[in-house]
Amino acid sequence: MQDRDAEFGEYLDSRASVMRRTAYLLCGGDWHRAEDLVQTTLTKIYVAWPRIRRDGSVDAYSRKVMVRTAIDESRKAYRSRESVVDELPEPLTTPPVGVEDAVDVRRALAQLPAGQRAVVVLRYWEDLSVTETAQTLGKSEGTIKSQAAKGLATLRRLLGSGDLAGAGDGG
Amino acid sequence: MSDDEDVKNLLSKAFGQEPPLGIDRDEVLAQGRKRLRRKRFFEAGSVVALVVVAAVGAATLTRLADTPDTKLPPAASSTQQAPPGPDLPVTSPPFPPSAHTTTNTRLPTSVTVTQQQLTAMLYAVGVFTEKEAQPLPGHSDLPGFQKMGEAYFYEADVQRGSTRGYVQIMVDPGRGGTVTCDTVPRPYGGCQIRTDKNTSVTVSNYQYSTGQRSVRAEGVSPTGARVVASADNLTARERDAHLPPPDAPPVLSENELVILVTKAGFGD
16 A cells, blocks of 8 residues: 555656646636546546556546546536537637736637537647547547537637637548 | 647647646545545445434443443354455455345335434444544544445544544445355455344454454345444554554444444334
8 A cells, every 4th residue: 555655646746737737628727626626536546556557557547537527527517617608709809918818718618518628638738649539538539520620610719819720630 | 830739839828827736645645545445345245224223222222332242142153264364455354246135125215314314323323422433534524424326335533432443334225135254355354143133244353464453244134224334443544644553453343333233223
C-alpha cells in the first residue's frame, strides 16, 4: 500500500495541474467543477493503479475516466450554462481582446453539448487522433468526425473567429 | 500554423487567470483508499440484511453485549481452523467473490427503510453508541448508513474507552442465500458457524504480519436479508497515517458482531 501511495502521489503531483486544465475545458470553463472532476478521476485512478501502472496505460486511463465522468455528470444535473439553446446568439463582429477573450471562449465552449465539447477537447487540446478519441469515448470514428465538425462549426459561429475558418476534422 | 493548432490556440484562450491548484494530495489518497476498501468489500458479494431491532429486543441485546465471550458458545455444527495464511500487504481483509444461492424469501415490499432509520436501528442495538462512532478522515458528517445501489453501507472509526478500530457494516435487503465458511474471504485464522434462532452466522478472524487484526460476521436473516459486519483493531485514521496497529483485539468482539448481524426483524 505504501508503494502504491508513493507512486500515485508522484503521479498526482506531476499531473494534477495539467489534468485540471483539460477538466476546465470539459466542464465548459468552471475551475471549481474542474477540480472536483480531477479529484474524482484521481480517486478512480488510485483504485486501478496497480493494473494501469503495469500496463503502462495510466494517462490513457486517466483521460478516459475524466471524460466519461464529465459527460455522466453533465447528464445527471441540469446546469443552465450547459443548456443547449434553440437559437445560437449572434456571433461577435469584432474579435475580443484580452480578458474578454477568455470569457467568450468559455461561453462558447459551454454552449456545446457535453459530448461535442469532449470531442473537441480530446481532438484539439489533448491532440488525440480520431481513432484514439473514438476509443476513449467508446464511439465510432465517423461519430467523432461528425461531432468534431459540428463542435467547431458552433464555436466558429459563436466567436466569429477567422482562425477556425479552415479548421475541421479531416481525419 | 496548422488548422488544429489554431483550434488549440483558441482553446488556450479560455483559461484566463488560472487560480492556484486546490487539490489536496492527502485528501485524494484518503478518498482513494476508501474507494478501494469499498470495492474489495463489494467484490465478495458481501451485502447485508437490514439491521432492524424491535424495542422489546433492545434490552435483551444490551444484556448479550455485556456478556463475556465465554458464555456465548458457537454452534456445534461446524468449526473450521484454516492453516495460517500468507502475509498480505493489504490493510483490509480480501473479499473474493462468493457463490450465493438465492431464496424466495424477501422483505415485505410495504416496508420502506431510510438510511436514517437504519442508522437509528444500528445504535438501538446497543453494541456501540453514536457518540463512540467517529467520522472517517476527510469527512465531517456523523457516520450513518449510505445507500449504494440496492444495499446500505455504514463505516466509522469506533472509540470505546481505550479500544478503537474501524467498523464496517453492509446491508442488502432480500438478498437471501446461505452462509458457509467456504464463501468467507480467505485466508482467515479461523472460521466457525453460529446459529441463533434459525439464523446462521459465519464468524471469521484475521491477523496480518503488520499486527492488524480483524473479525467478520456474515448472516442471512429469516426474512432474507444479508448482513456483513467487520471490525478492526486499527482505525481508518491510523491506517491512513501509516501508524502501526496497537497490540489489541478488534474494537468489537465476535459476539458483538453476531448481535449486529442476527438481531434483525421487519414490520414492527
